[in-house]
Structures are given as C-alpha cells and as structure tokens.
Amino acid sequence: MFTNKSALLLYNGNAGQKDIEKVIGMTVPLLSQQVGELVIRATQNKDDARKYCFQNGELFDFLFILGGDGTIHECINGLAKLEKRPVIGIIPGGTCNDLSRSLDIPQNIRKATETLLEGRVQEIDAARVNDHFFINFWGVGLIAETSANIDETEKSILGKISYFTSAIRTLQDMTKFSFHLVIDDKELIDDGVMVLVSNGRYIGTNELPFSLNSLSDGLLDVLVINEANLKMIKEIVNLKDERQWDKIYSEIQRYQGEKISFHTDPPREVDTDGEVYLKTPAEINILKRHFKVLVSN
C-alpha cells in the first residue's frame, strides 16, 4: 500500500514526558522500510501542525501523526477544507490518545506503527463547529472547566491522572448553567453541569458506555448531564454495561443527531478534542466519512 507513495511523519516536538529520540527511533525505521518517500517534521510551536497541514497536506498520500489528541486536532483543522486529504495514520504519542483508542490502535508506539503499516483504510466522520472542526468531542461545563483547570506541570508529571485531580477541583465549585439546545428538530431548554457532543468512544482515556457510538455511523452522540457529583462521575467512567445506564442515571439525557445548535447566555468556554479555545454559541454539523484513517486489519 505504501510503495511509490509519499508520507509525512509529523510529530509533536514538545512531547512532554516522552524521550522523543527514543520514540522516533521506534517508528521511523519501520516507516522508512515501507514508504516510498518519507518526510519527517517536528512541530516548532503551537498551531504549527495546523498551518503545515493546510499548506502541504495535498502533497502527501499519507500523514502519520505522532502526538496526542491536541496535535491531531490541529492536523484535522488544517486538512478539513482541502480537496485532496491524505490518509491519516495515528501513532499515539500524547497523554490521553483518545482518538487512537477509539480506532483500536495499540498504545505502544512500535506496535501501533506495525499495525498501521499492516492495516487497512477506513472512512470516519468528523464534525464542523462554526468555522472549526473536531474529530473526537466537543463539550461545555464540567469537561471544559476540567481541561482549563489542568496544571501543565501537573500534566507533565502525572499524565492522565491530572485530569482526575482537575475534575475533583472543578466539581467543588461547579455551578449549573442554562442552555438552549437543538438536535436536528428536537428543542431542549434546560440547565445542567455538562453537555457533551461526541464522535469518538473515548474521553480522557475512559470509554463511553454507548454501544451505538461509532466514528463512522454518520451521527453525533449528545449527552446532557443535569447534576453531577464525584460518585456519579466515577460510576459513569466505570460503567461497562449499557443496560444499567437508563435505570441509574435519570439525570443524564442521551440523544443522537446530525445537526446541533447550542446557545448559552453569557457565552461559555468550550473544549474541543481536549483543547479549550472556542466559546458558545455553536452550530455543529456532522461531516460524514470526511477523513480516511489507517486501522487494524
């Protein structure tokens, strides 16, 4: 599949906890054995991946992204509007790596590279929010405030555990907010502590207990949490049997749709794929099978 093809390996040059030379050493020898022409580039700054993908994405048949969900988010924002988009191979090099988990890619870098090189191409959905794009999730309330409250030093030392310590801090002073939500033709005026729109199956390394949730189903899943406490959050992340869901959590509402409109007054911060830089209001549309990715055979 890769002979006579060109590929870009883009890696997060600021890879936090990871020994980048060791990480690169686990993937480049494997890629260069199979790929016709391999270009390697490290990101120099935040937003570099988005700009580079936008300017050069059409030149490559494949894009291997070695980084976390934040780096992937930047890449898909650079690629989304291009006519010719490369096939994406995700090598999990971040802290949470939620998208690679949703795609069942091994979390070990060498194994992930081998899996992608022996894999097949699958089309997956993405979503457009206003003039931006996301691939894994969009959320307001608890999730956005947890991300915003993460201490970067803590993240580099504790990795994914920092999300839990931040969630505990955030829950202590979380207050409800009012919102106006429209999912396709269904209108909901309500208040709550979190509204989540997900395309993928994992958030903060935890699998969402939705058996219907798929990256290729042409639908976005919407989760509205009206009340939250720590016990409940722990139970949600540990809940593996979806049949228990409706019985236990009457304060959680679930929907699916293709087009979502969300308003708050005043505007609230939004987390998209783990990055907090957007605010409400939001007009969200599914982009069916917009990207091609490599997955396990």
Ligand SMILES: Nc1ncnc2c1ncn2[C@@H]1O[C@H](COP(=O)(O)OP(=O)(O)OP(=O)(O)O)[C@@H](O)[C@H]1O
């Ligand atoms: N060279 C760089 N200098 C500064 N920031 C960078 C650089 N390269 C990437 N970034 C930024 O670092 C952020 C985090 O990177 P990344 O997502 O790869 O790792 P992570 O946050 O540890 O992983 P995850 O999102 O899976 O938890 C991204 O938002 C990206 O914009």
